Amino acid sequence: MYLVFIAMLAINLSPEVLSAFGFLKDDLEAYNNATSLKNKSLYANLDSKVSDQYEKYRPLQIKLNKVKEISADYYGYLADLKKTLFLSVKDSTNYELMNSSNFLDDYFFRGEGYSKKGQEFIDKMNDFQLSLTTALGQEYSGLATVIEKRFSAADQVNSENKTIKWLVYHYRGFPLIASITNITQLQTKIKNTESDILNALLGRKLDNEVSLKNYKGIVRLDKSAYFSGENVTGQIVLGRYDATLLPDKVLLNDVDITKNVKDGQVIIDMPAGNVGNHDINGVISFVQDGVPTDVSFSSVYSVITQPTEAVISADKMNVVYRGLENPISVSLPGVADKDILVFSTGLKKVGTGKYIISPGAEKELSVNVSAVLSSGKKVSSKKIFRVKDVPEATTMIRGESGVISLPKSSVLGLRIDAGLPDFVFDLNLEVTGFKLKVPGQLAIFVSGNVMDERSKSLIRRAKKGDIINIFEVKAKILGKSSYQLKKVSPISVEIIN
Incomplete structure (x- = not known):
């Protein structure tokens, strides 16, 4: 539809056609706002991943933040240019009156050449293209090719097979509202390009994560603390657990325990040792594409004499949400559930060690736990939860x-x-x-x-x-x-x- 409008600019446009340009401009701006929200959500998701796994995602965040900065700068320049063009008319909402090309012709051109502002317009587009492809680097050459084509200021050939400069071809002699719509379409290309880059880079990161070279050795103990005299029990598995993936050799604290491999897991069963902290470390070896590959693992467990405080954890996350029934679990190692007392605002017990919290207007609330151990010693513990509203x-x-x-x-x-x-x-x-x-x-x-x-x-x-x-x-x-x-x-x- 937009190309049809451009083709009609050679004739005296009716007020309805001028209004149609304005409506198209409004629709493009609404689309740009929606795309901005979608991009914002992707950036927020990346920020969350960086918070969880800084070393893995921080390099990607740095690259995408540069893309965000470059895009925002060029988008802002075009927004300021549109404001200047609207200031040249008495009523910026009456598109039917924006039929003159005089202001933009004087703004962009000097004779057969460009004005300072016209050259700046071309330079800004070229700089955006170059800055973006430089920020992406050689590994994303496919995206760079798309960006170069999308923001090319190369000469154009008209219907008479004549070569015309890009800026003249797209802006000289056109009604003001058509040129403003054209600039808005450039802003749409910026938002779409930013969205394409976000999806491409985040998608590649996820593809890399499922690669075998990114598997991690994980120690999964049945408990995080053990009494003196107990055996340490649990499993060692590879990240992205696969029961069909069997290692060739497993060393645990320099001891070969390959025989303990079962269904893709390395079964741990060894004496806990003395009271204190103990390290678990080793290597899982397997062959990938004929090449030996080692995956290291490590963990720490504690041997204790008796519990000193309750273990409180939120079943969903470290916050509770206003207006909802938030499930939490409360337990104390070595103490039966019936002997544990739990107190909090809006708290209701729903099962063994299971509770529901329904917060009110407060910004945070505390869960207080107390119990008497078999030795007669009284222990107590408190956990603070942040109270948040349900998100957008x-x-x-x-x-x-x-x-x-x-x-x-x-x-x-x-x-x-x-x-x-x-x-x-x-x-x-x-x-x-x-x-x-x-x-x-x-x-x-x-x-x-x-x-x-x-x-x-x-x-x-x-x-x-x-x-x-x-x-x-x-x-x-x-x-x-x-x-x-x-x-x-x-x-x-x-x-x-």
Whole structure:
């Protein structure tokens, strides 16, 4: 559709066509915002991985942060340029009045050449392309080729087979709103490129993780502490456990225990030793593609005389969520469950060592545990949990989020759902209402989670290529009607026919 508009610029454009450019610009900006949210989620996911495994993911984070910086700089430059162009007209919302090319022609060109601002525009695009490919490095040459083609300022050949400079071909003599839309399309290319790079680099990292060379030896003990006189029991396994992968040789503390291999695991059964800390280390050897490969492992266990404090752990994570029933487990080594006393706000026992905490408005709460050992000694322990709200939900259509493409007939019968795909709890959400914006039409509020007759009427007016935005979505947790979700991300639907 955009190419058709460009072809019509040689004639005197009608107000409707000028408005169509403006509406296309608005749709592209909405798409850019949705892509920004998707990219932000990917960056946040990477940050979480860096927090968990700094050495593994920090180099990738450094590279992608550079990509983010380069993209933001070029995107911001184009945003500032659009502001300057809008300032040249009295009403930046009336697209029908933006039919003159005079301001941008004077801004970009001097005679047959470029003005200082025009040359800066070309330099910014070339610098972006070069900076991005340099940041990616040689190992991502395939992406570099795509970026070079996507942001090429090479001369163009018109329908008369004449060679024309890129900037002249795309901007000289065009209505102002067409040029602003063209710049917005460049911003869309920036967001899409950033998204492509994120998915490509993160995808390669995950592929590398499943490679055999990245397997790790893991010591998995049945307990983390043992009494004097007990045997240390447990298993040694390879990361990405595979029962069919059997090592050729296993050394544990310089002792050959290959005979203890069973179903892909190395069974540990040895005296615990004296009171204190003890090291477990060794090597698992196997052959990959005919080449001997060693995977080392190490761990530490403690031999203690008796427990001194309770062991408290959150079944989900180190926080509890407001409005939900958060499961936690409480145990004390060597003490029966019936002899352990647990106290906390909103606490309810649901099984042996199992509890539910339902926090209120507080920002943190404590779980206090006390017990009397068989020796008569009293022990107590306390654990502080942070209380957080349920995070932002994601609007979903047929299990997809962000920007999706559908026929108009399918959009009419859509059901709008919401989910928390990266949340630790499996919650059922129900959408109770949302706003719908069809290009060229006023936004309306729709009650419930399906299209009503008023919204269907607006959708029927949409054309191929239009992007329908669904935003300000209201949702609740089924069974928790008193708790309101703070925010639900928007979703966009592109009409494909």
